[in-house]
Amino acid sequence: MNSQVSVDKGNILVVDDTPDNLRLLSTILQSHGYQVRTAINGKLALKGAIKFPPNLILLDINMPLMNGYEVCQELKNAPETANIPVIFISAFDQVIDKVKAFQVGGVDYITKPFQIEEVLVRIENQLNQQRLSRQLEEKNSRLSAEIAVRKRAEEEIFFLLSITQAIAEASDFYSVLSIILSSCCESINWDFGEAWMPNNERTVLTYAQSWSASNSGLEEFTQQSVATRFAPNVGLIGRVWSSKQPEWIEDVSLETEQVFLRSKIAEEAGLKASFAVPILVNEQVLLVLVFFKKTASPAQRHLVELVSASAAQLGSLIQRKQAEDALRIAEEKYHSIVENAVEGVFQSTPSGQYLSVNLALARIYGYDSPEDLIDSIKDISQEIYVDLNHEHNFIAAMKTDNKVKGFESMVRRKDGEVIWISENTRAVHDSEDKLLYYEGTVSEITERKLIQEALKFQQEESDRLLLNILPQPIVKQLQHLQIPIAEHFEEASVLFADIVGFTEFSNQKTPKELVSVLNIVFSKFDQLAQQYGLEKIKTIGDAYMVAGGLPINRPDHTEAIAKMALSMQAEMNNINLQIGEAFKIRIGINTGPVVAGVIGLSKFIYDLWGDTVNTASRMETTGIPGEIQVTTATYEQLKEQFIFKARGRVSIKGKGDMMTYLLLGKK
Known part of the structure; x- marks a missing residue:
């Protein structure tokens, strides 16, 4: 008997017109602790999702009545389902199919036949993002409410203090x-x-x-x-x-x-x-x-x-x-307000002794009573504050208008614990402008400081991760909420490379061995992209895509792409010696106008579109193993600097017969 996972990890709606696929996915997901509902077509899926919204939807594309793209669009248009993440699972593996999936609101795309481990990891990743986002929103909401309440209380206390003092004088x-x-x-x-x-x-x-x-x-x-x-x-x-x-x-x-x-x-x-x-x-x-x-x-x-x-x-x-x-x-x-205030209230001498404190301040500093605090502390700056320069900084801040607001410091409690406080203090003078004493309020802000530090760290981590997957200019635009991002480039060079025979090789190796080999190859290619100032776009299986002339224009992008292609061939030979294989790479290059940008609401990727990209891909798929096939557009820009061999006219899908050339080396 199979053991069932007792913890409910989330509710998933699986939409597929093939019963075998539904049964397979349902069995797998349920065995891993997910609640699963199924729908045999798009219309049933929409009704079920609106009536009982799931945590995530796995959606097939090729279905009768409504295809997956149409279902996803309807989901994103409905307020009840707009925020539900949709992962497409389809046998369609063309780039255009995946782009369309992201355009209609999909957050991820899995190609059939799929690996169970991949499906589970991608589902858990999306659900984790949902949970973390909700937790952050709840914490921010509580923090904002607390800050608003404290701010209003401080304003009221300071107003009453100042008005009372002014009227008395x-x-x-x-x-x-x-x-x-x-x-x-x-x-x-x-x-x-x-x-x-x-x-x-x-x-x-x-x-x-x-x-x-x-x-x-x-x-x-x-x-x-x-x-x-x-x-x-x-x-x-x-x-x-x-x-x-x-x-x-x-x-x-x-x-x-x-x-x-x-x-x-x-x-x-x-x-x-x-x-x-x-x-x-x-x-x-x-x-x-x-x-x-x-x-x-x-x-x-x-x-x-x-x-x-x-x-x-x-x-x-x-x-x-x-x-x-x-x-x-x-x-x-006044005394009732002070004694019952959530914030600490105090009066202190210029020399650093407390004249009066309320119970709230005594508790903030870990003392049993106001009297205990007053009797125990003889020098506030030396015994309370962690920073020994506090007195100097405090006096400097007071010089402007005889008061400070939101003055943050680290202090030691009676038991030695260090906490953060925020002070609002004013100086009280007599008729001859002689300083009599200080008075003000103290709030503990340790939790707020920890949250601020956590948010800062989270932002830095987020920025670092974005810079690992997106160009820096694109990251800056995303940080200013410029979504979607799209730019037209009049001329760029695009390179596709594929490891010939890797599919047969993969059938003989474990997943770990496959990933290790791909990591060696693509890490070398990444280094070459950085060396020649080119932009890595993505990897798809054992294919590698890189572009020049974007997101920042450069006049020598075609030359840089050609140099990288030749270096990739040389590196592939070195890698073969290292791993004991005889791989060859097939490379295709094209030059022309492209559209580049970032689309979607999550799982951002910087990608390229246009006929130039499609033709570059065709140059690779129709190329010769171990050779670099380029279009006439690329050849015309490089023929004076590089050595080429005319291959002749090649039948290109969607384009007809095209004249192509093989890049052999630099002159």
């Missing part, structure tokens, strides 16, 4: 207004802010203060604001005054005056998006803050919530009678 009410407007605009990256206050009778709102990132073009808008009064429910500001709720307008320049009273002059000033937030104390509106941006923007709830938080602090300053209570509430809120 303000000398009067209008200084407070200016600080609030500038801090809000800078924190949310908006261009212009205004504050509006009820008059003593509380019948209208009047202009109180404004701030702009750049005064250019806003002079007239500000002048009109000074002269404008808003009654309840009139315009954006009047509506917010009455409703006591924030309001957002995506583009004020497009609104009527009923919606936004100053829409015309706002358009002239280049102002677009706007939102207004009321400042309330004891359910009474004390101020309305309005912010503008020079680009249109849909409502962003988190910006409104952020500004509303600062508005509450501003209201407490206006009502001096409630100043102490408001300050206590603000401090409690």
Whole structure:
């Protein structure tokens, strides 16, 4: 009884109109742990794939009703099946058949009769690529979400820290207004802010203060604001005054005056998006803050919530009678944010001791409590940071604007483990600009750094592999997502070479021995291609294809091809002595226009198309063992430099009788 593989390695749909082929492939794949479904024709395959999408499809070409090319096109046009890899298995072995298979979306091509080991390896390769791609997408998605959450939390904490500090240092009410407007605009990256206050009778709102990132073009808008009064429910500001709720307008320049009273002059000033937030104390509106941006923007709830938080602090300053209570509430809120923050929060002296830390920072550094961390560390730069030059680098970074953001460092935890952190820190000075302390937040980014290094290594490996199979100019185009890649070359030289008698030789040797011999031969040919500055295109069985004059034009490509052909004959003689065989190679060369490029979505290969390529192939297949047969086009370019012998007219498939020549050597 045959033992069955218990692990499900994937679901494969096999499409072939020959029942014997279906049974053979099904039996083999099932014995190797795959779930297999079969379809006897293209229409059944399409229905089955759409209803129950498989992980991979093995598809025959020559079938009734619909051939394999048509089936593959339908699969790629259907959203449910567009991403399923399709491997063609066919008795057609012409280059044009394989090119068409890749053009319609195939990822691989296996020629019948096939080797079981080859089929299994190619299937596993495609399924592995699928799995790795899904894993990478999932990791990137999680990382992006984590970064977004942390970034927003850092922005909110820094905003509250900066606004609290600024208000505490303000000398009067209008200084407070200016600080609030500038801090809000800078924190949310908006261009212009205004504050509006009820008059003593509380019948209208009047202009109180404004701030702009750049005064250019806003002079007239500000002048009109000074002269404008808003009654309840009139315009954006009047509506917010009455409703006591924030309001957002995506583009004020497009609104009527009923919606936004100053829409015309706002358009002239280049102002677009706007939102207004009321400042309330004891359910009474004390101020309305309005912010503008020079680009249109849909409502962003988190910006409104952020500004509303600062508005509450501003209201407490206006009502001096409630100043102490408001300050206590603000401090409690601040401490709650710090203590409950996911990121570490700290204050430290200029000399390198901690003044205060939260529990999150203590845990990041491996300490049991904030007190344990503060008592244990006497010199932060020497005891925490791995880089002994950290203090110098940190001070240099702080000199620009007294703060750093995203400052990455390696630190030692209490147990000696080394981790990566990212710091956002600012310097706090007194009224005489004396440095008092540093404060900021710390996030552990070890996992992110490891992922970044892994992605970098993966990219380098990917680039290295691409350079092994594609020309460097083509790799650069692929890296810029220029797919498909196709170029027309007015003139190039193409060489095909085939080892005569290798098929009979292969019947007498093991696969390992065959691969070893081919590796010796083709490695020598690869060295010759590099020596003469030519582009290896591909190997097909025991055939070798090389071209000159592409992907970078060169005027002497025909001469270089001829030199390589002669060197290939010499190398073949050396190889025969090495391996004890008497192989001969048959070589064909043609010169003319070609199309070169890369097609498909995966399994990239740089290939050539056109009549020049087909004729070069015919020169090889109709050639003489041990000889180099060339066309008239090649002969005309080389006859002054090389020795030729006219072979005469040869019948060429698809071309009729052609005059050909045998290249004998260099003059």
